[in-house]
Amino acid sequence: xxxxxxxxxxxxxxxxxxxxxxxxxxxxxxxxxxxxxxxxxxxxxxxxxxxxxxxxxxxxxxxxxxxxxxxxxxxxxxxxxxxxxxxxxxxxxxxxxxxxxxxxxxxxxxxxxxxxxxxxxxxxxxxxxxxxxxxxxxxxxxxxxxxxxxxxxxxxxxxxxxxxxxxxxxxxxxxxxxxxxxxxxxxxxxxxxxxxxxxxxxxxxxxxxxxxxxxxxxxxxxxxxxxxxxxxxxxxxxxxxxxxxxxxxxxxxxxxxxxxxxxxxxxxxxxxxxxxxxxxxxxxxxxxxxxxxxxxxxxxxxxxxxxxxxxxxxxxxxxxxxxxxxxxxxxxxxxxxxxxxxxxxxxxxxxxxxxxxxxxxxxxxxxxxxxxxxxxxxxxxxxxxxxxxxxxxxxxxxxxxxxxxxxxxxxxxxxxxxxxxxxxxxxxxxxxxxxxxxxxxxxxxxxx
Amino acid sequence: xxxxxxxxxxxxxxxxxxxxxxxxxxxxxxxxxxxxxxxxxxxxxxxxxxxxxxxxxxxxxxxxxxxxxxxxxxxxxxxxxxxxxxxxxxxxxxxxxxxxxxxxxxxxxxxxxxxxxxxxxxxxxxxxxxxxxxxxxxxxxxxxxxxxxxxxxxxxxxxxxxxxxxxxxxxxxxxxxxxxxxxxxxxxxxxxxxxxxxxxxxxxxxxxxxxxxxxxxxxxxxxxxxxxxxxxxxxxxxxxxxxxxxxxxxxxxxxxxxxxxxxxxxxxxx
Ligand SMILES: Nc1ncnc2c1ncn2[C@@H]1O[C@H](COP(=O)(O)OP(=O)(O)OP(=O)(O)O)[C@@H](O)[C@H]1O
Ligand SMILES: [Mg+2]
Numbered sequence: 099x100x101x102x103x104x105x106x107x108x109x110x111x112x113x114x115x116x117x118x119x120x121x122x123x124x125x126x127x128x129x130x131x132x133x134x135x136x137x138x139x140x141x142x143x144x145x146x147x148x149x150x151x152x153x154x155x156x157x158x159x160x161x162x163x164x165x166x167x168x169x170x171x172x173x174x175x176x177x178x179x180x181x182x183x184x185x186x187x188x189x190x191x192x193x194x195x196x197x198x199x200x201x202x203x204x205x206x207x208x209x210x211x212x213x214x215x216x217x218x219x220x221x222x223x224x225x226x227x228x229x230x231x232x233x234x235x236x237x238x239x240x241x242x243x244x245x246x247x248x249x250x251x252x253x254x255x256x257x258x259x260x261x262x263x264x265x266x267x268x269x270x271x272x273x274x275x276x277x278x279x280x281x282x283x284x285x286x287x288x289x290x291x292x293x294x295x296x297x298x299x300x301x302x303x304x305x306x307x308x309x310x311x312x313x314x315x316x317x318x319x320x321x322x323x324x325x326x327x328x329x330x331x332x333x334x335x336x337x338x339x340x341x342x343x344x345x346x347x348x349x350x351x352x353x354x355x356x357x358x359x360x361x362x363x364x365x366x367x368x369x370x371x372x373x374x375x376x377x378x379x380x381x382x383x384x385x386x387x388x389x390x391x392x393x394x395x396x397x398x399x400x401x402x403x404x405x406x407x408x409x410x411x412x413x414x415x416x417x418x419x420x421x422x423x424x425x426x427x428x429x430x431x432x433x434x435x436x437x438x439x440x441x442x443x444x445x446x447x448x449x450x451x452x453x454x455x456x457x458x459x460x461x462x463x464x465x466x467x468x469x470x471x472x473x474x475x476x477x478x479x480x481x482x483x484x485x486x487x488x489x490x491x492x493x494x495x496x497x498x499x500x501x502x503x504x505x506x507x508x509x510x511x512x513x514x515x516x517x518x519x520x521x522x523x524x525x526x527x528x529x530x531x532x533x534x535x536x537x538x539x540x541x542x543x544x545x546x
Numbered sequence: 547x548x549x550x551x552x553x554x555x556x557x558x559x560x561x562x563x564x565x566x567x568x569x570x571x572x573x574x575x576x577x578x579x580x581x582x583x584x585x586x587x588x589x590x591x592x593x594x595x596x597x598x599x600x601x602x603x604x605x606x607x608x609x610x611x612x613x614x615x616x617x618x619x620x621x622x623x624x625x626x627x628x629x630x631x632x633x634x635x636x637x638x639x640x641x642x643x644x645x646x647x648x649x650x651x652x653x654x655x656x657x658x659x660x661x662x663x664x665x666x667x668x669x670x671x672x673x674x675x676x677x678x679x680x681x682x683x684x685x686x687x688x689x690x691x692x693x694x695x696x697x698x699x700x701x702x703x704x705x706x707x708x709x710x711x712x713x714x715x716x717x718x719x720x721x722x723x724x725x726x727x728x729x730x731x732x733x734x735x736x737x738x739x740x741x742x743x744x745x746x747x748x749x750x751x752x753x754x755x756x757x758x759x760x761x762x763x764x765x766x767x768x769x770x771x772x773x774x775x776x777x778x779x780x781x782x783x784x785x786x787x788x789x790x791x792x793x794x795x796x797x798x799x800x801x802x803x804x805x806x807x808x809x810x811x812x813x814x815x816x
Contacts, residue, residue, distance in 0.1 A: 331671045334688070411663040413656050416645075420653055423642030430604055430640040431654035432625035490644035 137344070140484050140539060144499050148506065155510035162513055166362035170389055173359070174295040174460070176498075176505040177394035178203075178453040179472060183479040183497040184405040185449035188415075188442050190480055191422040193489035194252065194259035196443065198266030199450045199476055202244055203469030204274040206454035210237035211283030211464025214290060230289040237451040244270065245447020246440060253439030267473065274466040284463035288375075294460030295392030297368045303360045306390030310356035313399070314349045321345050360388040394456045398498065401452065405494045408445075418442060422489035478525070479504055482532040486540075504528075553616035555580050555745040556632075556714055561600055561610035570596040571607070572769035573802050578714065578745040583736060585760030585777075586749045587789055592766040594749045595637055598716045601747075602634040603627035614714070625654075633712035635703045637719045637749070643692035647684075648673035650691055651706045676705045680735065696723035704735065715739060715746045721755070733759060753782050767792045770803025 156163040182199050189196045214233035222229065248266050252259045285291075292299040301309055321341055328335055364372075364387035373380045409415040417438050420428040429435050453472075458464040483500025485492030504525060511521045554577040563571045571593045578584050586594050599605045601612065603624040612619045614630045621627050627634070634640075641650045648670040657665045657672070670687055677684045681701040691699055700723060707715055717736070721729040736746060736759050750756050756763060757777050764774040765788040772788045779797030787793045794804035 327667045331667055333667070333670065407663075413658070413664065416649065416653070416656060416664060420642040420645060420649075423644035424640070426638075427640040427642045427650075428653070430602075430624050430634070430636065432623070432628055433654050434625075490642070 138493070140536065141496060141499070144483065144496065144503065148499065148503050151503065151506050151510065155506070155513065159510070159513050163510055166358050168509070168513070169358055170362045170392065172505060172509050173395045174392045175509065176501050177295070177398050178457045179475045179479055179505065180398050180498045180501040181401050181453045181456070182449050182472065182476040183483065183501045184401055184494045185446040186476045186480040187485050187492040187494055187497045188409070188418050189259070189446055190477070190485045190487060191489055191492045192418050192439065192442055193422050193425065194439070194442065195477070196259065196263045196446050197473050198248065198263040198270055199446065200469040200472035201267050201270035201274065202241065202447060202450040203454045203457060203472055204466055205244070205270040205277070206237045206241050206451040207458040207464045207468045208274045208277040208283065208466055209240045210234070210454060211286060211458060212277055214287045215283050215285070225288050227289070229287045233287060233290055234455055237454055238448050241447035241451030241454070242444050243447070245444040249440035249443030252443060253436040277466070280466060282463050282465040286458065286462055286464065290455070291459045291462045293393050293397065293455050294462065295394045296460065296462070297364060297372050299393045299459070301390040301393070301396065303388040303390050306356050306360055306388070309391055309396065310352050313352045317348045317352070318345055356391065359391045362389045363387065364389055394460070397452065397456060401449065402494055402498055409494055414438065414441060419490060422491070475504060478529045482529060484536060552579065554578060554613070555615060556601065557613040558597070558601060559611045559613070561597065562608045563596060563600060563605060564608060569769045571600070574766065574771045576764050576771065576774070578747060580745050581740055581743045582762065583740055583746045583748055583760045585756035585763040586747055586766065587753070587756060587763055587785065588766035589789060593769040594766055595718055597766070598634070598718060598747055598749065601627065602632055602716055628710070631711060631713035632716065633707035633710060633714070634716040635707055635718065635720050637722070639699050639703050641691050641699055641702060644690050646690055647677070647687055647702045650702055651709060655710065672709070673705070676709050677701060680705050680708065681731070697725060697728040700724060700728070704732070708739070713744060715744050717746065718749045719751065721750070753785060757782060765789055767803050771801030772803045773798040773800045775799065
């Protein structure tokens with residue numbers, strides 16, 4: 099109990115004037131600087147890997163990869179998997195797995211599709227303004243109920259999640275077919291399809307800037323609010339310069355993202371068709387619309403923010419991590435682990451439904467094979483993003499980065515015309531290497 | 547003793563539990579008074595941990611009743627036990643390795659702000675306060691408890707029991723992983739808590755420790771109670787005889803597990 103020294107190689111002030119400040123280290127070298135900034139080294143590794151992937155593909159494709167057009171498409175293509183990956187973090191952190199998310203996505207999409215195309219118009223007429231809200235609410239309820247059912251069997255009846263969701267993987271794919279006995283549902287509601295990020299489904303230049311500015315304001319607020327609260331209790335603080343570097347880097351990335359998305363124009367013809375379809379006046383001169391940030395990406399941002407809050411600031415999130423770290427301790431601490439388990443799968447079901455909205459809206463139709471293989475992409479994204487299959491460790495931000503890494507690889511190879519069989523091989527190999535590197539890192543640093 | 551005139555803080559009556567065919571606890575009755583330390587002794591696998599896990603809600607007994615302050619207590623899970631101010635320091639430390647000291651200390655009873663969000667800063671402040679009292683050298687508030695030494699982890703577990711105003715404290719081999727200095731610290735703490743009127747069940751394999759701290763000892767063997775005695779009425783050798791042979795000395799009150807005198811005589815003869 100007298101052990102105050104810290105990890106080897108980290109200088110510890112022997113004569114700390116104020117014991118409270120002992121865990122603060124002077125920055126020394128790059129490692130020391132990163133430590134002072136309290137950034138996760140694994141996260142930095144992943145960001146570096148992402149940048150390397152982008153640069154290499156850009157060089158190999160002769161400058162086709164890092165373009166507004168490609169990055170815009172990349173952001174839209176990543177959304178559906180990224181949203182589900184945030185939920186998969188909770189599932190895996192709590193030492194479970196969910197193999198049913200792809201099938202569930204398909205089932206929810208089919209239910210929403212028939213609901214808005216075959217059922218609602220009979221009562222409300224076509225393209226009724228609230229159709230999209232009702233359809234999404236309906237899909238979320240379906241996801242919630244399915245998640246609750248699976249979660250109940252896992253949590254209260256103690257059937258392993260692997261088995262329950264393997265059953266769900268088969269059952270919900272079958273159910274997706276039964277909704278319309280295999281027919282693809284189209285066309286979907288006009289407002290609903292905007293969530294696919296197609297024409298009209300983006301924020302445009304002005305709102306993208308508003309979005310970016312709000313994000314930057316939030317970054318600054320959270321950094322300094324946290325600092326103020328720790329200061330109130332006289333706790334060790336990050337050095338001011340580290341705080342500022344953090345904020346500046348994050349804000350710069352945010353602003354760069356807005357600029358790039360705004361640099362991608364909406365095709366003239368598509369823009370004019372969009373206006374025509376809505377009976378709006380179509381000017382003769384060029385419109386010069388910017389795409390801006392796509393709605394699916396806005397959805398990812400909102401989901402990420404909420405999920406991060408849930409993970410870090412709510413009892414539920416704390417209990418999920420406690421269960422992953424030591425299920426017995428969680429139980430003995432009076433946590434109702436069965437109920438928490440059910441909630442985790444309900445949350446996953448809701449996220450699968452949201453991804454179902456994006457995936458079907460993007461194709462402007464709901465087909466029963468929607469989301470096929472997504473369960474594997476989602477699990478891979480979470481794991482590449484640093485979620486430990488042993489449970490107890492994982493971050494929302496990491497999972498989203500993981501999804502982006504995987505999609506970048508796939509898009510890049512598609513740009514190069516690599517056959518899809520070879521794409522699968524590469525993604526599979528990368529998954530294993532990512533986890534291997536992570537294992538080695540963890541073993542060296544000595545964290546779980 | 548005047549403690550004996552009050553209602554017992556805890557009264558466990560005729561507790562039974564078996565796992566498969568193993569009768570881990572077989573008809574044990576035991577009580578505990580305020581301001582009293584009862585040492586629970588017995589060889590490995592005697593059923594000590596199982597008995598106290600029933601009190602702390604981790605296991606459900608097959609039969610038997612528990613009374614707290616003279617009233618029948620319904621303890622079906624650890625949450626119920628906490629409602630009766632029963633706090634437990636488990637033999638296998640019940641800490642989540644991936645969480646920090648403060649997060650572990652408040653696990654299941656987090657402090658929240660007005661909006662219902664976790665108030666980590668306040669929890670850390672409280673943790674610093676209580677640990678400053680229990681283990682002034684403790685500094686690792688920012689790391690997960692997996693990075694702590696056995697003794698540091700133990701102080702987190704003890705701090706948790708102390709912080710939440712336990713009335714009944716169960717310590718299952720609290721010093722097993724500790725060095726000399728830390729063991730002395732736990733002993734001081736036990737004395738202090740006892741003087742504050744807590745009742746403490748202390749499980750230990752160290753008879754010296756138990757004689758130093760406990761008012762009474764209770765000995766278990768093969769799931770049964772051999773007997774209980776005031777430490778002033780028995781010698782350490784006699785207690786060893788209870789543990790090893792199941793032989794109940796004259797100064798002790800025999801339980802169902804005590805080996806009858808004639809049987810002992812036969813064993814001695816052979
Ligand atoms: N969860 C369980 N499932 C099956 N058997 C169990 C379980 N818990 C305890 N037992 C058995 O019950 C008996 C009593 O175990 P217990 O842990 O109570 O012993 P103990 O007196 O605490 O021993 P020690 O001094 O080694 O801690 C042992 O035979 C043990 O194998
Ligand atoms: Mg034990």
